[in-house]
Amino acid sequence: xxxxxxxxxxxxxxxxxxxxxxxxxxxxxxxxxxxxxxxxxxxxxxxxxxxxxxxxxxxxxxxxxxxxxxxxxxxxxxxxxxxxxxxxxxxxxxxxxxxxxxxxxxxxxxxxxxxxxxxxxxxxxxxxxxxxxxxxxxxxxxxxxxxxxxxxxxxxxxxxxxxxxxxxxxxxxxxxxxx
Amino acid sequence: xxxxxxxxxxxxxxxxxxxxxxxxxxxxxxxxxxxxxxxxxxxxxxxxxxxxxxxxxxxxxxxxxxxxxxxxxxxxxxxxxxxxxxxxxxxxxxxxxxxxxxxxxxxxxxxxxxxxxxxxxxxxxxxxxxxxxxxxxxxxxxxxxxxxxxxxxxxxxxxxxxxxxxxxxxxxxxxxxxxxxxxxxxxxxxxxxxxxxxxxxxxxxxxxxxxxxxxxxxxxxxxxxxxxxxxxxxxxxxxxxxxxxxxxxxxxxxxxxxxxxxxxxxxxxxxxxxxxxxxxxxxxxxxxxxxxxxxxxxxxxxxxxxxxxxxxxxxxxxxxxxxxxxxxxxxxxxxxxxxxxxxxxxxxxxxxxxxxxxxxxxxxxxxxxxxxxxxxxxxxxxxxxxxxxxxxxxxxxxxxxxxxxxxxxxxxxxxxxxxxxx
Numbered sequence: 165x166x167x168x169x170x171x172x173x174x175x176x177x178x179x180x181x182x183x184x185x186x187x188x189x190x191x192x193x194x195x196x197x198x199x200x201x202x203x204x205x206x207x208x209x210x211x212x213x214x215x216x217x218x219x220x221x222x223x224x225x226x227x228x229x230x231x232x233x234x235x236x237x238x239x240x241x242x243x244x245x246x247x248x249x250x251x252x253x254x255x256x257x258x259x260x261x262x263x264x265x266x267x268x269x270x271x272x273x274x275x276x277x278x279x280x281x282x283x284x285x286x287x288x289x290x291x292x293x294x295x296x297x298x299x300x301x302x303x304x305x306x307x308x309x310x311x312x313x314x315x316x317x318x319x320x321x322x323x324x325x326x327x328x329x330x331x332x333x334x335x336x337x338x339x340x341x342x343x
Numbered sequence: 344x345x346x347x348x349x350x351x352x353x354x355x356x357x358x359x360x361x362x363x364x365x366x367x368x369x370x371x372x373x374x375x376x377x378x379x380x381x382x383x384x385x386x387x388x389x390x391x392x393x394x395x396x397x398x399x400x401x402x403x404x405x406x407x408x409x410x411x412x413x414x415x416x417x418x419x420x421x422x423x424x425x426x427x428x429x430x431x432x433x434x435x436x437x438x439x440x441x442x443x444x445x446x447x448x449x450x451x452x453x454x455x456x457x458x459x460x461x462x463x464x465x466x467x468x469x470x471x472x473x474x475x476x477x478x479x480x481x482x483x484x485x486x487x488x489x490x491x492x493x494x495x496x497x498x499x500x501x502x503x504x505x506x507x508x509x510x511x512x513x514x515x516x517x518x519x520x521x522x523x524x525x526x527x528x529x530x531x532x533x534x535x536x537x538x539x540x541x542x543x544x545x546x547x548x549x550x551x552x553x554x555x556x557x558x559x560x561x562x563x564x565x566x567x568x569x570x571x572x573x574x575x576x577x578x579x580x581x582x583x584x585x586x587x588x589x590x591x592x593x594x595x596x597x598x599x600x601x602x603x604x605x606x607x608x609x610x611x612x613x614x615x616x617x618x619x620x621x622x623x624x625x626x627x628x629x630x631x632x633x634x635x636x637x638x639x640x641x642x643x644x645x646x647x648x649x650x651x652x653x654x655x656x657x658x659x660x661x662x663x664x665x666x667x668x669x670x671x672x673x674x675x676x677x678x679x680x681x682x683x684x685x686x687x688x689x690x691x692x693x694x695x696x697x698x699x700x701x702x703x704x705x706x707x708x709x710x711x712x713x714x715x716x717x718x719x720x721x722x723x724x725x726x727x728x729x730x731x732x733x734x735x736x737x738x739x740x741x742x743x744x745x746x747x748x749x750x751x752x753x754x755x756x757x758x759x760x761x762x763x764x765x
Binding site for chain 2: 189196203212258261263265283290291334339340
């Protein structure tokens with residue numbers, strides 16, 4: 165009897181194990197689970213509402229220094245453009261024959277600026293700036309565009325709270341538009 | 344950095360370079376840089392040529408293979424005057440190619456942070472977000488899934504712009520276009536492996552390049568016909584095409600087909616990345632801009648005879664070109680031989696595949712008089728490829744992306760073929 169009970173327990177354990185194992189696997193059982201730490205390490209996506217912005221903060225004045233060192237050689241000392249995109253100005257030109265598309269005139273969401281600088285800039289060493297430096301450079305570029313003041317310091321909350329000048333400038337795809 | 348200026352620079356400059364390359368022209372239908380037509384030859388009967396009197400190259404002299412040295416002019420159309428080369432594009436020489444498949448070495452390229460060299464053993468794909476089971480896959484894992492192969496075109500959405508200069512050759516105009524047989528695993532299978540949550544509406548794809556390029560894709564497309572691709576035309580992807588893994592979204596603008604794919608983030612809304620806000624949006628005359636404009640609409644172009652080529656003599660010539668639609672199969676291609684006044688059906692080469700290039704042909708007797716020829720595609724939705732004037736009337740010149748205009752070629756009395764809208 166004792167043996168039988170033990171056997172039942174063993175079978176039950178095996179069944180439970182395999183059942184919970186099956187729940188943890190997809191149809192093919194291929195791949196391994198990604199841990200929370202692994203996801204946090206690779207998930208650098210920043211939502212337009214600022215979701216997933218990291219801690220830290222950066223000032224316009226510090227951003228001016230970082231920009232001069234890391235960005236100005238391509239984008240110009242004041243973001244006027246060069247080998248890299250022009251970053252400043254263009255407000256009021258978007259509906260003209262010569263639109264100038266910049267962060268200030270065209271980009272709809274400020275958190276996108278943090279996302280792009282962190283993942284792709286500077287072009288010769290992407291993902292090399294600290295989060296603080298990325299906040300600072302974002303603040304400096306937004307200041308050059310008149311979006312924040314010269315004394316501004318940005319963090320996750322204040323960057324997400326910015327309403328960009330062209331936020332309401334985007335519409336859905338209306339094609340086919342020629343028939 | 345991105346598209347407008349480098350694409351424009353490219354059209355203007357590569358055209359001049361290719362024109363100069365094409366200088367060794369004698370007679371025949373001269374088809375650009377790749378073909379050096381030789382009217383004069385010593386190799387006439389009864390002469391026996393040297394290459395028959397001595398053995399050729401031994402087996403193994405080219406363990407991978409390369410085109411004939413006489414085809415060395417058939418190369419990607421790359422500007423020598425780009426502002427920078429790590430965020431730039433190189434075009435397929437469409438006018439040099441036959442059929443519908445683009446050789447891998449000539450497949451168009453567009454990079455935003457250079458071409459990374461990735462060890463496939465080190466590469467991982469992470470799938471996370473609104474899924475039951477966040478997963479990490481090795482390349483070996485992905486190759487264990489049921490595989491499939493399909494033929495689809497891929498086209499850059501800025502191909503070409505709406506303002507001059509438009510370029511001189513078919514490649515200058517629409518060379519950011521290629522077509523291949525892709526092999527990989529259906530994205531739907533891989534998403535099902537992780538288990539989608541009901542709130543899952545978008546998938547944000549990220550590349551493992553120095554741009555960490557990111558685009559958001561509607562879940563409907565991911566479940567319809569998207570693929571995770573590891574091979575192209577039978578061989579593993581080339582580094583320029585995303586080795587060891589890329590996303591393929593048949594019929595969607597090229598930029599969304601993320602190369603060097605390392606992450607899929609399932610989300611409730613798009614991420615509004617730089618590429619889908621400040622780039623790859625279409626600016627209308629009233630200052631608003633269309634966002635998330637993914638599909639490449641029906642389009643065609645005559646590749647022979649086309650700009651930069653020359654008809655040697657009046658008489659028979661075959662008109663041929665390619666047509667494609669992001670919305671499905673090409674139903675019909677019409678050709679006009681009178682500057683757009685009348686149209687006749689071209690013959691479509693089988694197979695006619697969905698979201699793939701379709702080759703069309705029309706036999707033609709050229710009477711030696713100046714003429715303007717052009718093609719227009721009609722896809723299975725009934726959509727008719729518009730003229731440039733019709734597009735400009737609705738979109739204005741600032742639109743930039745998704746220019747699928749009809750492109751006419753002017754043939755002069757001496758046989759020279761030029762861009763009729765340039």
